[in-house]
Amino acid sequence: MHNELKLFPREIKGQMSERTQKLLKIYYQTLSSVDNEFPYWYSRKYFELDNEVAAVRRAQALKEAFSHLTAVIFPGELIVMQKTMHYRGSFAMPWLSEGYFMSKEDEFYQASLKRGSTSADQHSKMGSGGGNVTKSFGKVVSIAGKFGIREEEMPALLELARMWYGKSVDDLGNKYEKMVPGYDCKEKIMRSLVCMFDSGYTLPQGREVINYYYPLQYGFDGLIKIASDKMSEVAGFANGDGMVGMNRLYNYQAIKLVLEGVQAWILNYAKEAKRLEHIENDLDQKQEYQEIYENLQWIAYHPPRSFKEALQLCWTLHIAVLNEDAISGLSLGRLGQVLYPYYENDLRNGKIIEEQVIELLELQRLKFTCVDCFASMGVVGGVLSGNTFNNLSIGGTDKDGRDASNTLEMLMLEAGIRCPTPQPTLSLLYDDKLDDEFLLKAVQSVKTGTGYPAFMNNRVAMEFLLEQYRNENMNIEEARAWSIGGCLETSPCSWMPLKINSDPKTYYIPGGSGQPTSVGVHFVSLPKVLELVLFDGVDQRTSESVLEKHNRKLNSYDELLATFKDYFSKIVELLVRCNNIQHDIWRKNNMAIFNSLLKPDCLSKGHLINELGYRYNATFNIETTGTINLINSLASLKKNIYDEKRMTLDELKWAIKNNCGYKTAESINSYSLMDQVKIADTEGVTRRELEHFEEIHSLLMKAPKYGNSEEYVDSILKDWEDWFTGMCRNYQSLYGHPLYACQISVSTHGAMGAVTSATPDGRLAGTTFADGSLSAYPGTDKNGPFALMNSATCFDHSRSQNTQLNFKLHPMAIAGNSGSKKLLELIRGYMRRGGFHLQFNVVDTNMLKDAQKHPENYRDLLVRVAGFTQYWVEIGKNIQDEVIARTEYGEM
Amino acid sequence: MSMSEDLALIFDVQGYSVHDGPGLRTTIFFSGCPLSCLWCSNPEGMLFKKRIMYNALHCKLCLKCNERCILLEKNCKDCQLLSCVEACPHQALRVCGKHYSINDLMRIFRRDRPFWGAEGGVTFSGGEPLLQEKFLHQILTECNKTHIHTAIETSAYMENCDDFLDIMEHVDFAFIDVKAMNEEKHRKLTSVSNKIILRNIRDLARCQKEKIRSEKLVLRYPVIPGMNDDDQNVEALIDFMQETELKVINILPFHSMGSSKYDLLNLNYEFKDLLFPSIEERAGQMANIAEKFAAKKIQCFIGSETLF
Numbered sequence A: 001m002h003n004e005l006k007l008f009p010r011e012i013k014g015q016m017s018e019r020t021q022k023l024l025k026i027y028y029q030t031l032s033s034v035d036n037e038f039p040y041w042y043s044r045k046y047f048e049l050d051n052e053v054a055a056v057r058r059a060q061a062l063k064e065a066f067s068h069l070t071a072v073i074f075p076g077e078l079i080v081m082q083k084t085m086h087y088r089g090s091f092a093m094p095w096l097s098e099g100y101f102m103s104k105e106d107e108f109y110q111a112s113l114k115r116g117s118t119s120a121d122q123h124s125k126m127g128s129g130g131g132n133v134t135k136s137f138g139k140v141v142s143i144a145g146k147f148g149i150r151e152e153e154m155p156a157l158l159e160l161a162r163m164w165y166g167k168s169v170d171d172l173g174n175k176y177e178k179m180v181p182g183y184d185c186k187e188k189i190m191r192s193l194v195c196m197f198d199s200g201y202t203l204p205q206g207r208e209v210i211n212y213y214y215p216l217q218y219g220f221d222g223l224i225k226i227a228s229d230k231m232s233e234v235a236g237f238a239n240g241d242g243m244v245g246m247n248r249l250y251n252y253q254a255i256k257l258v259l260e261g262v263q264a265w266i267l268n269y270a271k272e273a274k275r276l277e278h279i280e281n282d283l284d285q286k287q288e289y290q291e292i293y294e295n296l297q298w299i300a301y302h303p304p305r306s307f308k309e310a311l312q313l314c315w316t317l318h319i320a321v322l323n324e325d326a327i328s329g330l331s332l333g334r335l336g337q338v339l340y341p342y343y344e345n346d347l348r349n350g351k352i353i354e355e356q357v358i359e360l361l362e363l364q365r366l367k368f369t370c371v372d373c374f375a376s377m378g379v380v381g382g383v384l385s386g387n388t389f390n391n392l393s394i395g396g397t398d399k400d401g402r403d404a405s406n407t408l409e410m411l412m413l414e415a416g417i418r419c420p421t422p423q424p425t426l427s428l429l430y431d432d433k434l435d436d437e438f439l440l441k442a443v444q445s446v447k448t449g450t451g452y453p454a455f456m457n458n459r460v461a462m463e464f465l466l467e468q469y470r471n472e473n474m475n476i477e478e479a480r481a482w483s484i485g486g487c488l489e490t491s492p493c494s495w496m497p498l499k500i501n502s503d504p505k506t507y508y509i510p511g512g513s514g515q516p517t518s519v520g521v522h523f524v525s526l527p528k529v530l531e532l533v534l535f536d537g538v539d540q541r542t543s544e545s546v547l548e549k550h551n552r553k554l555n556s557y558d559e560l561l562a563t564f565k566d567y568f569s570k571i572v573e574l575l576v577r578c579n580n581i582q583h584d585i586w587r588k589n590n591m592a593i594f595n596s597l598l599k600p601d602c603l604s605k606g607h608l609i610n611e612l613g614y615r616y617n618a619t620f621n622i623e624t625t626g627t628i629n630l631i632n633s634l635a636s637l638k639k640n641i642y643d644e645k646r647m648t649l650d651e652l653k654w655a656i657k658n659n660c661g662y663k664t665a666e667s668i669n670s671y672s673l674m675d676q677v678k679i680a681d682t683e684g685v686t687r688r689e690l691e692h693f694e695e696i697h698s699l700l701m702k703a704p705k706y707g708n709s710e711e712y713v714d715s716i717l718k719d720w721e722d723w724f725t726g727m728c729r730n731y732q733s734l735y736g737h738p739l740y741a742c743q744i745s746v747s748t749h750g751a752m753g754a755v756t757s758a759t760p761d762g763r764l765a766g767t768t769f770a771d772g773s774l775s776a777y778p779g780t781d782k783n784g785p786f787a788l789m790n791s792a793t794c795f796d797h798s799r800s801q802n803t804q805l806n807f808k809l810h811p812m813a814i815a816g817n818s819g820s821k822k823l824l825e826l827i828r829g830y831m832r833r834g835g836f837h838l839q840f841n842v843v844d845t846n847m848l849k850d851a852q853k854h855p856e857n858y859r860d861l862l863v864r865v866a867g868f869t870q871y872w873v874e875i876g877k878n879i880q881d882e883v884i885a886r887t888e889y890g891e892m
Numbered sequence B: 001m002s003m004s005e006d007l008a009l010i011f012d013v014q015g016y017s018v019h020d021g022p023g024l025r026t027t028i029f030f031s032g033c034p035l036s037c038l039w040c041s042n043p044e045g046m047l048f049k050k051r052i053m054y055n056a057l058h059c060k061l062c063l064k065c066n067e068r069c070i071l072l073e074k075n076c077k078d079c080q081l082l083s084c085v086e087a088c089p090h091q092a093l094r095v096c097g098k099h100y101s102i103n104d105l106m107r108i109f110r111r112d113r114p115f116w117g118a119e120g121g122v123t124f125s126g127g128e129p130l131l132q133e134k135f136l137h138q139i140l141t142e143c144n145k146t147h148i149h150t151a152i153e154t155s156a157y158m159e160n161c162d163d164f165l166d167i168m169e170h171v172d173f174a175f176i177d178v179k180a181m182n183e184e185k186h187r188k189l190t191s192v193s194n195k196i197i198l199r200n201i202r203d204l205a206r207c208q209k210e211k212i213r214s215e216k217l218v219l220r221y222p223v224i225p226g227m228n229d230d231d232q233n234v235e236a237l238i239d240f241m242q243e244t245e246l247k248v249i250n251i252l253p254f255h256s257m258g259s260s261k262y263d264l265l266n267l268n269y270e271f272k273d274l275l276f277p278s279i280e281e282r283a284g285q286m287a288n289i290a291e292k293f294a295a296k297k298i299q300c301f302i303g304s305e306t307l308f
Helices: A018-029 A037-048 A054-068 A107-114 A119-123 A151-164 A169-177 A183-191 A213-234 A247-279 A283-299 A307-324 A340-348 A354-369 A377-383 A407-418 A436-450 A458-468 A526-534 A557-589 A594-598 A627-643 A649-657 A687-702 A711-730 A748-754 A784-792 A816-832 A845-853 A877-885 B064-068 B083-087 B102-115 B129-145 B161-168 B183-190 B195-209 B231-244 B259-264 B279-295
Strands: A140-143 A147-150 A205-209 A327-331 A391-395 A425-430 A454-457 A483-485 A489-491 A493-498 A507-512 A520-525 A621-625 A740-742 A806-809 A837-842 A862-864 A869-871 B007-017 B025-030 B051-054 B093-096 B098-101 B121-126 B149-154 B173-177 B216-223 B248-253 B299-302
Touching (some): A018 A354, A037 A054, A037 A151, A054 A247, A054 A307, A054 A557, A119 A748, A147 A151, A169 A557, A183 A557, A205 A483, A205 A489, A205 A507, A213 A247, A213 A307, A213 A594, A247 A283, A247 A307, A327 A391, A327 A483, A340 A407, A354 A407, A391 A407, A391 A436, A407 A436, A425 A436, A425 A458, A425 A483, A436 A837, A454 A458, A458 A489, A483 A507, A520 A526, A520 A557, A526 A557, A526 A627, A526 A748, A557 A627, A621 A748, A627 A649, A627 A711, A649 A687, A711 A740, A711 A784, A748 A877, A784 B007, A784 B102, A816 A837, A837 A862, A845 A877, B025 B102, B025 B129, B083 B093, B098 B102, B102 B129, B121 B129, B161 B195, B173 B195, B195 B216, B195 B231, B216 B231, B231 B279, B279 B299
Parallel strands (some): A391 A425, A520 A621, A621 A740, B025 B121, B173 B216, B216 B248, B248 B299
Antiparallel strands (some): A140 A147, A454 A837, A483 A489, A493 A507, A862 A869, B007 B025, B007 B098, B051 B093
């Protein structure tokens, strides 16, 4: 009998062009590289301009940095330019935060450790494979756990960091947040990882949709002229606004400066292309350099004339924004709908054929995959898993509510199938109106195993937007323009009237018009809050008293829940106040200028992001992690302690303190519940005690679990969601708008699980939480996918910016054409029930286990983690374990 | 709505079944089967009673199950008290088989219905659904009333042909297994004669021709190496299908995915030590058999390559 382990491959595989293959090979061999060019020129100029108006000072510094970036073009590229001279480059922005990349002995690092800004780093795991530089080697120094920098550049980087000490957003924000009453407690909250990350200086922008419209419509010269004209118009007029009306003059000046900086940067690349053209002997390559030169030379001044030029310009704009600030999740929005007019024109005029378009889109994928963001290890490893979430949306409805998908989007799917890379990931804005052919193409893409596209519910998102942006006059037409920002953040967008070349038609293209989302209060660990409730405010890992004692006996379930809500509200209030201050410091000295000028309506209003120049500003939120472990824990407490009195609360606490008789997850280096190991009775515990632990743990495991369509648990979830999504609205952002709930885990369920004791649902200490906000805890959804989806839709998803549900499917379960159609039916069913988001990992679990053992064989293996796709080898062990443990729906 | 409080013994309810009929389906597995096929992949459903599955991997030998045992291991196999399962702290013991009322099942169907898609519905499988005839009849009627698409996976082993046809009248789609054409062989492989089965298929096919119900009837032929994969059997099956004018067959390559369940049930899996041809050889064999059917204008699907 043949019992050998058979690994089921994924059904669909594509073939990328030879050109893309060559460039992808370079990527596989490239490490995340950091250099000092940008921060050097930026800092130098910034400190020269003491006492200049803040916006102008920052603009001058940005212009200086952009115009000094070394241009490097790699042979074979058709779309050129990258963030820095390195293929996979990024750089530090010490003006945001400087402590985290200093050596551990350094006083700055020690200071940030004390206030908890680096606690997340200590408990985050960085994938050790792929392009991550997790250890120094030769003349390469590893910094922030992932990036490599040349040894000789290290002293300059440290000097730059010192220049910003006490002046960065992190340091300055900290100076003022200390004035919030109870600040001590906030430090403890961060140190104990009840909350992971401050918001104002880590990734202050992002999780938003870029807007390519103005440069596409007017070109750089056109925009510079608009800014100049506006300066003449507003100089010296307050225009009825005694607070910031006068600022418009300086803002337009800042806009002009940054435009000139980016223009100079593009021209440097044009020059480099010309230089290469001169020295190149290969005639084809020579011709390509010449074309690159001509394209860049044109788009540096004018609106693009062709699809290729437009694609190049959009890419350039994208990385210009990314170089301006530390940003993750700058989404492309519905690029297929933005570029469609160019594509259609070129196709009609015989200037391009489909195959060329697909190749360009493949090359664009590669460019996005190279995008790194330099941030702390906690941020990059603990949240992002090394991904930077440049998300491309497809589908949705147009301005008039019709199916907005188009043939260019079909080609984008095709490029994603042929060239499977983590970025840009695809998000399909699902609506019942969408064409079946388009949807089935998307399902085909899912079957490659890349996990994209994810499916997001157009109707649910629009309901959310109309409610959240009601005060800023969002209407149904604008709501239809939305896209996903970041991994799955519903983001407000607008329709912009584009005209191209001699085409008489006006195309309404969608683009971002809102502030960053996933800002405000970052990931609050719900199971950790429950730990504090059970132990009267004391963190069980550090024995530190994080919150003031509640001094309640917790004699009833209602009292327990009320105490939880009290604690949670206290934490949220403190974090809202501190983070509002951090963001306020950011907006004073570090405001976006380039990103601002792209977004409606900064250019017409003369106000940047910091003066509410954007059309939609109510984007701040409260994020949670570990919802399902909280819900399962509450169900278990209710059943075992209060309803059936199977054990006392003291017994339970005793078991939790002793991890129910199990060893720590860290000591056995596995973060999956399946693999945990019991302590032997020779290790200081009596046999009798072990039996008692066993009995308790068994009861905890047997308590009802979410995902089985059981009213007992589902009603707890619904109550929680109703309360949580409502309470968020009681708090205001620095911009004076109510907050909302954001329910995605990204990768925080790993790090936050690592510091949390055993929970009353039977999860053991240190193990990873359930992912997302609605995925079942691995192995506990025993009634199949229908029951899980039913549980997941027991509450109103539109009261929240998002929810997240991950599915792991065995390739056999959706084999063939009929399998595709059936998967589409499943997606449809969930969307019709009001589910917001659904995504799939199509992979054989045995293959993942094999990949953990032999990472060298799996450099190109992609998996879906949370709202993003990533190389298996670049993901931390705790998240790998969680993906393996997820319940796999196989052939049934 | 009048619903009987009768209960059915069911050993599994599965959502997201993709190979048991059109669309997405919820499949109900009834306990108990009049046949006992040597290769049965659902051995926990063979008997019409609750079964205990014991997973040695989870067992820590704490013997809590023994402490709570009332029978003290006498007639353990027939015990339906199952106090040991409740006592086990490690989830090493699990019961297969639970009683469901019509209401219970309808609640599940209503829950799953949004996810079936336009063509999906419910499939009754087992064990042998016909064994719990009265309940099956009631639940089918209820499904018909509420416009739920029904399918059945059955051996068609039912003494009374009229009763069989009566049930099938309520079924929208049927898979019927033909395990062997030769009666003796059938008896050897499944412990029962195939006379009743073939008679029922004949009669049902006749009804189908006369367009009563069950306009969709697909035969299934599990191909077991060395047991029923001989040319003689294939030819006899082809003859039978020509005689009954049945046009579609689904041949199922043998798999041993149920083998671990035999261990859990403490049963002996006859196929354990048999040496089978490799996956590639089997694929070749399946293609050969499919060709033979195709030559006689019978549509033949292999494995999960069904007509949906």
